[in-house]
Amino acid sequence: MAEMTEKIRNLFEQVPIASLSTATTDGIPNSVPVGAKKVIDNETLLISNQYFNKTLENIKANPKVAVTFWEGKEGYQIKGTTTIETEGPRFEETCAWIKEKGHTCKGVLIIKIDEIFGVSPGPGAGRKLA
Amino acid sequence: MAEMTEKIRNLFEQVPIASLSTATTDGIPNSVPVGAKKVIDNETLLISNQYFNKTLENIKANPKVAVTFWEGKEGYQIKGTTTIETEGPRFEETCAWIKEKGHTCKGVLIIKIDEIFGVSPGPGAGRKLA
Numbered sequence: 001m002a003e004m005t006e007k008i009r010n011l012f013e014q015v016p017i018a019s020l021s022t023a024t025t026d027g028i029p030n031s032v033p034v035g036a037k038k039v040i041d042n043e044t045l046l047i048s049n050q051y052f053n054k055t056l057e058n059i060k061a062n063p064k065v066a067v068t069f070w071e072g073k074e075g076y077q078i079k080g081t082t083t084i085e086t087e088g089p090r091f092e093e094t095c096a097w098i099k100e101k102g103h104t105c106k107g108v109l110i111i112k113i114d115e116i117f118g119v120s121p122g123p124g125a126g127r128k129l130a
Numbered sequence: 131m132a133e134m135t136e137k138i139r140n141l142f143e144q145v146p147i148a149s150l151s152t153a154t155t156d157g158i159p160n161s162v163p164v165g166a167k168k169v170i171d172n173e174t175l176l177i178s179n180q181y182f183n184k185t186l187e188n189i190k191a192n193p194k195v196a197v198t199f200w201e202g203k204e205g206y207q208i209k210g211t212t213t214i215e216t217e218g219p220r221f222e223e224t225c226a227w228i229k230e231k232g233h234t235c236k237g238v239l240i241i242k243i244d245e246i247f248g249v250s251p252g253p254g255a256g257r258k259l260a
Contacts, residue, residue: 019198021161023153031151031161031198032249032256033205053256054247068149068161075163103251117184119162121233126162126183 002113002130003042008076011069013039018069020047022058030054036098040090045078045111048094050103059084065111068119075119076129080111132243132260133172138206141199143169148199150177152188160184166228170220175210175241178224180233189214195241198249205249206259210241 004012012018021031032055036048045067049056059065063082069075085091086107095105116130134142142148151161162185166178175197179186189195193212199205215221216237225235246260 017200019149019151019161021149021151021159021196023157023159025157027153027155027157027192028194028209029151029153029159029161029196030209031149031159031196031207033198033200035251051251051253051255055256062157064158066151066159066161068163070147070163077161079158079160104253121165121181123181123234125181126185 001043002116004039004113004116004130008116009039009042011071011074011076012037012045015069015071018067020055021066021068022055023062023064024058025062030058036101036103038094040110043113045080045113046090046094047109047111048098048105049084049107049109050098050105052106059109067111070119073120077117077119078111078113079115079117080113083110084108085110131173132246134243134246134260138246139169139172141201141204141206142167142175145199145201148197150185151196151198152185153192153194154188155192160188166231166233170240173243175208175243176220176224177239177241178228178235179214179237179239180228180235182236186214189239197241200249203250207247207249208243209245209247210243213240214238215240
């Protein structure tokens with residue numbers, strides 16, 4: 001388990017789009033842009049499932065994900081382990097918000113943060129931060 | 131093998147940053163932003179290795195990658211198979227270009243395109259295009 005600092009958390013909340021990467025159990029990566037995202041707490045992210053396809057198939061077989069986001073020269077990669085919720089308060093609350101935006105609502109990904117890395121360009125790229 | 135259309139190729143060239151995803155052989159995804167990128171031809175991308183760390187380690191063990199890029203509501207995911215070049219004309223030419231930008235030059239990733247998917251939001255997300 002790892003914790004976001006305020007700086008990392010702020011950037012995750014601020015970027016319009018993050019990249020969500022998954023993989024098959026034999027290592028074929030899949031990566032899609034995601035915009036419907038929230039911080040639950042410093043150790044937990046939420047991403048809404050509206051149109052996931054291969055992403056969902058991968059997560060059901062292999063819950064490991066990487067969430068990467070950047071702005072200018074600042075960027076972070078969060079590695080985490082995902083559970084899928086399709087009922088309960090977090091699902092209902094997200095659905096209300098997603099439907100307001102005119103999208104369908106199929107479930108939420110709850111990502112517990114395992115590790116955080118810097119991905120800003122330069123010799124420190126890839127440094128483990130938490 | 132799959133081919134980019136002009137529209138896909140143009141967007142890849144135009145976006146300042148794309149996401150490059152790899153995975154360990156047992157399926158832990160890794161994803162980093164990349165800016166030093168080029169089209170070699172409609173079936174081949176080049177990405178410069180300046181500061182790759184886990185990305186390079188993953189590619190050496192497992193050459194499968196996903197390159198995802200978007201702008202506004204348009205986005206694509208290119209799945210490919212990578213070879214690493216650290217000598218020869220493509221390496222030398224890229225190095226000259228990278229050094230001009232003030233970065234170090236360690237090698238180039240040559241990505242042969244296997245498949246292309248749409249990742250624009252909406253019910254068609256994830257559709258295979260080529």
